Amino acid sequence: MVPFDFTYHRPSSIEEAVRLFERLHKQGKTPLYYGGGTEIITLSRLNLAFADAVIDIKHIPECCVLRIEQNELTLGAALSLTSIEEANPFPLLTKTASEVADRTARNQITLGGNVCGQIFYRETVLPLLLADCHVVIAGKDGLKQRSIHEVFQQRMRLEHGEFLVQVKIDLSYVSLPHAHTKRRKQGKVGYPLVTVAAIKKDERLHVAFSGVCPFPFRSKTVEEQLNARHLPIETRISRALQYLPKPILNDTEGSVEYRLFVLMNALSDILIPLEEG
Amino acid sequence: MIGKSVIRKEAWDKVTGRAKYTHDYFEVGMLHAKLVTSPYAHARIREIHTEKAGSVPGVRAIVTGEGLPLTGEDLRDRPPIAFDKVRYHGEVVAVVVADTLVQAEKAANLIHVAYEPLPSVGSPREALQEGAPLIHENLANYQKGKYSYPEPGTNIAHRTKIRKGNMEKGWAESDVVIEASFAFAPSDHAALEIRCATAEIRQDGTIVIIASSQAPFMIKRLIGEYFGEDVGKVIVHTPLVGGAYGGKAPVQLELLAYLASKAVGGRKVSVWNTREQDMITSPVHIGMEATVKIGCTADGYIKAAEILFLFDGGAYSDKAIDVTRAAAVDCTGPYHIENVWCDSLCVYTNHPYASPFRSFGHCEQAFAIERTIDLLAEKLNIDKLELRMKNAIRPGHTTPTQVVLNRSNVGNLPACIARLRELIQWDEWQRIEINSRTVRAKGVSCGWKTSTIDTDASSGAILTFNPDGSVNLISGVVEIGTGTKTVLAQILSEKLKMDIDDIHVKMDIDTQTTPEHWKTVSSRGTFMAGRAVLSAADDAIRQLKAIAACVLRASAEDLEVGYGKVFLRDDPSIYVPIKDIVYGYKYPNGNAIGGQLIGRGHYILRHLTPLDKETGAGKPGPEWTVCAHAVEIEFDKRDYTYQIIKAASVIDIGKVLNRRAALGQVMGAMSMGLSFASRETFLFDRYERILNAQLRTYRPIRFGEHPEYMVEFIETPQIDAPYGARGVGEHGLIGMPAALANALSVAAEVPLNELPLFPELIWRTKEGKQYGSI
Amino acid sequence: MIKCEILLTVNEESHSIIARQADTLLFVLRNQLGLTGAKPGCLNGDCGACTVLVDKTPIKSCMMLAIEAAEKPITTIEGLCDTPIQRAFIEQFAFQCGYCTPGFLINAYALTKQHPDADDETIQEWLESNICRCTSYQEIEQAVKSVLAKKHEND
């Protein structure tokens, strides 16, 4: 139950969506781009989100593409997580996505919504960070393509009125050796205590995290430590953990100390085979 | 018919979406209420500003707590809407009534309450400390029931004492003594159907309530008592209930619905919790702290038990008093112990207030007792099942409240233990290392339970007939999912020798036309309502025979009823069809005799007595169902994670009335027990605010996390029960938390005395670390 | 305008209703169309009691706007008629209070249709979306597997 009213808009092109946003904004409204709507609806209930207009981007053709062309995988931001899992163009993304929420919810949750959402886990961004992908963003001045590292720092840094249209992944990444693990407080469904995803490229490990800090991240310094191959893995891990971008979370999923414990095990579990493999 | 897995009467309605629950009765013109609740666990209410909210279009009334009577079943300590101060996070401070739910919500968001936070109390032990903030300053002046013993000037709402035998003698006879402490915080029932109630007050003063409740007859009574309404003018409807597990036994939202309707001139108002409110605003599953000390001889005979249960009753006592009493009544577990000292306290804290939870205080106390028994076995170096077998309660023994047991009023625990031993291949192994990281372990436990219900609780049944000779069965048992009404139909079908399809069951309750069944709690539905149905059947049979005697010109004694007929015992070819006599018999010439046939029956529990205040002596319930349980887990020694592989229960059910239904009840209860033990708890911050009042963060067990269930029944009839059947709706749950904790303690090689058993808890216990702020 | 006309096709019948644009599909199905089979259990996407099919895909109707589902075929529990999965739920005692049942059935129905060969992992992946508080899940597992097994017999 959304305890306030909004208008619903369903543009069929990128330009129309951006124009709509501008127009609504000029009218003094608070519009939101609308993907799966799962977060907008659930946070609205709790008065943690507000909009008086929503712009559904699921009917914009560019947002729904799933295409491999010229060594590049393009994923529309409005694709549902299950549709990506089923097509399986990027196995690490499939793995990561398939551990988010539950399957029925993932029929609705979109890639763009998960990456751009407020709920801070944003797990599907991990493979995107690891694959050094590019994002296509629509805004007032048309489309622009940027490296994900430029726009995703802790969260998507979009300008007012911008939205994520697509992500583009260099095909050479999708078949790289990879690993993923999601550890929960208990059970098989639920938010992560920690999620770690990694790929190996040119003998170097790329590693990204969710649930460790109140945002997902991939950190150069952490990776440097983890790749200091002359040291034993345990040493590398404990050194790496000194370079986390923020102190480890302490919340209802788990305490700092326990998260640290779980994180160290998770890291050695996925890094050792990846390194050796 | 008895023992057959008859499918439930409402089965097709439930698989086609036609089954209706309270919130499915939507009516145009009905108003909607939204509850405004406290963000603090303990605070003084300075001011409530409702002006802004009142001006939202569609708002019809805003109700606050001033001038309302105090409520509570055993002790009147709770204002239906908080007044002056709030005592738990989530407590209702105002109710907004509007044309639509959206308007009510909009307005509720605009109500501003000024609070002055007070220091809060976060556990029973904290509450009992000297200088702890008093949650009820006025405890001395509350109206109370005859058998509630609040201790003014403290946070103790009630204390049950059990004093049996001679403790000094018991300790003197003991070679080995073990003592341990246990704890878990409150949690939730999380029935999938959120609690909901509507109320309407008609022009003539008739109050009509529709409620998702286990106690429609109690709602009627209490609205009469609390608000001085004529009890005859209160009509409560209860359609199907979407899960309850004890959580819908207390009367709470119904009072708000009544007050809301009153505030809008009697118009129909629906009060519907959000899931978040359902978890914390409405009553919850009780928390507990306990210390158990047991002494026994070197060869394993228990001689003394000293037990302290400190129940976290939360901010108000309501049904918690009863729960804590029930735990005391069976405090020793199903063991023969001659010398017993037990204090069971219902303690006030600034937590949500507690209500019954399936097993009514028993899975809680069994956790403490059965863990201690395991510790004792380890200390004695005796096999854990052997120790339980040695001390198993048997006919001739007495219970903690000094009831003498016989072959009928207690089941056969030794048989349950023996069967369990085989079923789980206990003697083959109890702990094995699969590899350097993985270990498998088994844990066992036993349980027993009687139903501590009001000594004058009764149940009634009415049978009416249709022109085709089929029967309508009307009983006050609420269909909360237990399938009791189908079992009642089976009992009737057996008795009348009638096809089960010819027995039509009235599913919903209407207190105006349905005979009363005290409350649908405590696994007592089949026993009490079953007896009432049998007595109604006897009444109907007597009447059938009387008319048939005239028609057939035979003595009633020579007649039998069955197969849709009344027939001569020695010559069944001479008969009259039931359908020809249930609306009077009409002779060929048009004359008629008899008339509409109505069978009436009732049952009242016999010889129950309240407990003595000082010793606890008394007869609290009719019989003790006993059970033995086991859980097998696979534990990862490095990660402290585990999987539940198997769970087993052997229960002395007396007599199986409907096999699949009974299995379902037991397995469902086991699942709930494992879920509670492994993952369910409210998480509080240091101000005692709840941090996980959502199913997103409070996560019950899900599909695929379930173990393999093994359930078997022993059948030792309870002589005065219908076909000998014992109550069984809760027993699957009783030993699950303890068995899981016992298995994990063995696997992790560390005593685990807290719940729930999150891997983090095991890790902390093993590493000897203290809990952080959360 | 905040309220608007929405065309919904539910169980092969089309309906034109007037609703708030912010109203969820669950709310509209229940309060406007009287289809109370889909149940509110949390309104937060967590329990699955409100599951319906939109375009043959299981969706938690508490998290979808009615207007989003306009012109797409919607199937609710009321649209299932004497299907094997309904019968299996009855035969296997796969429900007690029945509150989770509409959501579970819709999800299980879609699963058995779309994955007649579903293995344990797939069954779990689909069905862990729904919470049942009464049964042990073992009964539900048996019901689903019995339907899958029958599908194979018929092949």
Ligand SMILES: Cc1cc2nc3c(=O)[nH]c(=O)nc-3n(C[C@H](O)[C@H](O)[C@H](O)COP(=O)(O)OP(=O)(O)OC[C@H]3O[C@@H](n4cnc5c(N)ncnc54)[C@H](O)[C@@H]3O)c2cc1C
């Ligand atoms: C039951 C359940 C369990 C969950 N468990 C997890 C979990 O384990 N891990 C996890 O990571 N998440 C989890 N989530 C949270 C989930 O991540 C969010 O609800 C979801 O990602 C939002 O996706 P959506 O497509 O529905 O987004 P929406 O609700 O449509 O949008 C979310 C936000 O993103 C914005 N947005 C959407 N699309 C775009 C776009 N293309 N460009 C710019 N902005 C956009 C919206 O304006 C809005 O602010 C869970 C959710 C549910 C319901």
Ligand code: FES
């Ligand atoms: S009501 Fe929709 S998932 Fe719970």
Ligand code: FES
């Ligand atoms: S049958 Fe009651 S919740 Fe599933």
